[in-house]
Amino acid sequence: MSNLALVPQTAPFSTDQIAALNTVVGKSNPAQRSWLAGFLAGLDAANGVQPVAAAAPKTKVPLTIIYASESGNSEGLALAAKKAAAKQGFDARVFDMGDSDISLLAKAENVLIYAATWGEGDPPQRAIDFYETLMGDDAPKLDSVNFAVMALGDSAYVDFCETGKRIDARLEELGAKRIADRIDLDLDFAKHAPAWTAKALETLRPTEPDTSDNIVHVDFAHAPDGVADGEPAFTAEAPYEAEIAGLVNLSGSGSTRETWHVELAIEDPRFTYAPGDSIGVVPENNRQIVADVLDAVGLGGDADGAARLATEFDVTTLSRRFAQKYAELTGRDDVARLAGDVDAFQAYAADRQLVDLLAEHPETLSLDQLVSVLRPLPPRLYSVASSPIAHADEAHLLVGAVRWASHGRDRHGVASTFLADHRKAGDTLKIYPKPNKHFKLPTDPATPIIMIGAGTGVAPYRGFVAERAERGDTGKNWLVFGERNYTFDFLYQLEWQDHLESGALAKLDVAFSRDQPEKIYVQHRLWDARDALRGWVNDGAHIYICGDEKGMARDVDAILAKIFAETVGGDLSAGEAKLKALTKAGRYQRDVY
């Protein structure tokens, strides 16, 4: 793809207007573009607004903004920071840690880093290379660099914000000067991020204000493509209320799983998605768990409390953060001690929820006291299981109901069982689209694809194959699907049979782990089909992996490396290099949760 400066598809113009704009802009040079920017800015001034002479550009403060993101949150904050910085006359540039190497830091002056944590306290997948070099011994000295780090995470995880914390500490170690204290943000980052960014920019800004702040510096060259500059139509805070058109548990009776197929009616054209994206669901809490929590703090029967806890607050996740806040609020040193010891707390919280801590260390609280220690109820993401063109005016989800029992209580996953137990066709569900740039069909319809999915991980592939079939794409599609039992857990079996019949699916491999004494997983089937796999990859195939099995991603990476290594005398590092190259080229994409 040439690095033409193009108006993104998401610009507020019709598609043919965008095409027309791009015929001009596409072939323009920087000088032409800055003239055009000035002209456009001046255009409004012509009708009654006092024209301001284009002030000679002040020497701007350079600012390097780097994000490490997997689901787009840190990326969004980095872009917002760039916009704010640009307004204050910074020469701000945004970089994806996944596309950059360490030299970016070495030559930078002022650095703002927005870093999320994934896996079990690990950096986002694409940022691992940069992160490991930074942590490694050949990381450069950064004496002349000023920095500040915003860490994103989820307090439900033990290693909360681990990646951001490590980067912050390492930069200081390498001699860089911290200009603002690190901030660790939970899932409600949107509320706290702007203030922190503003404060950080404040400390970096030159002494007197720059007058040229009303010139919009449109930076065509460096706006990362595909990212909507405009605000998304629907968000977690302003979700779309979709009617549930269909809700069926696909797992057959006799299954050890409970996997719900959800069909949502999308009547608002502003709600758009593409296969590979996710959809955020804003759930409500189970009324029973709300009542139990209220009872535990002596607020049993408090109607207002019940209403607010049901929709506004997370009343299930037992995080160390919650324990610390509860200890402070109540002055209980037994809880403080527990929260203080990471390992002891992790053992305690492994299969307990918030209500257990309250019940085992009871205090009577007012409603305001209680809500003061609760975090907002986070939305949950689900890979979209439909194609906008094959399933017009609909979005489908595939949701695995999370249930387990421990310490004498039945536990229910908030969002998954809100859908499974408390929603039926005709009810509504609050949702918003969550684009996922890094999990997309190849742009070339003739490119073969290999889709590896375990359990609900098959969801996006239903969208992929339906979309390609609808468009009549010629690219071959190969599905490798894993679950527990053939007879009960073959998700969307009839649809895959139809696709095989029509040719939309060229090849199908299945791995059902519990049908026979020896466990069979997707990686075993990949190894069995290694010749075919190498053939497909040589034909340019893209590989996808999706699902919730913790170990699956690791095992599939290992087997793919082994498969590529086999033809070079089994040299595993060569195999791993090949896999890394595919990842870099965007031909190996993951949606692992």
Add this chain to the structure above:
Amino acid sequence: MSDTPKDTRAKNEHIKEQSRQLRGTIAAGLADVSTGAISEDDTQLVKFHGTYMQDDRDLRPERTKKKLEKAFSFMIRVRVPGGLATAEQWVAMDDIASTYANGTLRLTTRQAFQFHGVIKSNLKTTMQDINATLLDTLAACGDVNRNVMSTANPFLSKAHRAAFDLANDLSDHLTPRTAAYHEIWLDGEKVAGGEAAPNEEPIYGVHYLPRKFKTVVAVPPDNDVDLYAHDLGFVAIVSQGKLTGWNVTVGGGMGMTHGDTETFPRTADVLGFCLPGQAVDVAEKIVTVQRDWGNRENRKRARLKYTIEDYGLDAFRAEVEARLGYKLGQIRDMAFDSTGDPIGWRKGSDRRWHLTLYIENGRIKDQPGVALRSALCEIAETQSVSFILSSNQNLIIAQATAKTKQAIDNILAKHGVPQGDVSGLRRNAMACVALPTCALALAESERYLPELVSRLEDSLDRVGLSDDDIVIRMTGCPNGCARPYLAEIGLVGRGPGTYNLYLGAAFDGSRLNKLFANDVNGDAIVAQLDPMFERYAKERDEGERFGDFVVRAGIVAPTTAGNTFHNDVGHAK
């Protein structure tokens, strides 16, 4: 050029003919992971290999809504000539039941094992595990000679031993020779390109038989094998303790279709007598005549019983004797007293102890409080005994020394397996599998008969008959897999919860019963039988069986021959 005569043969004949001696496209079907099924034609061929494709009919309603195909699985039938299995084989069957099947083992009405619930991806491995025990599934089903039964327990007497040996000889002699079985299941090397070797089937030829063929060997006075329900039978003739030869019977069978009087159950006729050394040859010739004369147009009229109805017994005997090259001998007297199994311990001529254990409908499983399957597996693993599958879905644990006998009783007690008294009705009760696995079932059978027996036990208790042997058999459809037409109380499924009630069969299995009431449910059955039991208790002659009483008392007309089965039905005039 005269146009070839219109081929009116039944569909299965074409499938068999083009199947290259039972290979069809089975191998390809097994490799297709998108479905748990195999092709329609291949489902007919795999029967010859001993497996039926089925689906869980309880689950059918929900499947499509869940975007799933039917819940397919395979029933595998393991043939056990004469019903004798070793302890090691029992342990292997038990292991297969929990590893690949639905966790239960089923003893059939024809001395064979059945597994239910084996899914396609495990079919080949399961077949290999079965064959590793030197038991096999070849010809357990399909249009060939099936498992050969013999009166239970070869260790009881020399005659029983001879019957068992004949059963094995007949089974080996009449087993299909095709290499398909080994190619497909046991990774035998393919005959060049998967074609059939020339003249691979000396007895069956390319078309095999028009329909299934069932052979039994009986030792009077025990008629546990239900001689009169089978295509071919050999009856041991013993004088002064020595086997002098066999009476040969032909033309028995149960299957029929509701409302089609062209189809009917039939009791076998005695063809003649043969010497011990002639038996296998006699059997082969009878099979070849049925192969050539059997009806290949209409599978409902293809069994040997209809061939004999169509050609007449004398013509059939003449053709058999022509092919033998000698005449059959004069028919010897023979008498049977019962078709049941003697429940409990008894001593054999081998001075060892033999336990006949009552197994409700042959279903071996563990239930809360009664761990039958675990008990039997523990016995097989720890005691040196052999296992004999009876013809009434029960189990005989044979050759126990006095010490072993005690150990067996302890193991059974430990697992909560009752050995107490079973009522006279229940120990003679038999039900076919029917739901949820049998594709042909119209009504419940295995899952309902025990409940009905309990209600009838109350009626019998009230009139003091709880210890009298009365034969009651239920099937889910008129195919008659539990031989219901030879039961004193026969119940044949018509629709969900309703049955035809048949009465008046002979206790020794020599006379068919007669349709007494049509399409009746459980309440109606109890209401009809309750007053009859009361009359039977009061008016019966000394030792008179219930089946004979209802005929003598004029409640139902007797059925003297299969072709009059459908005459004079209902309450006798």
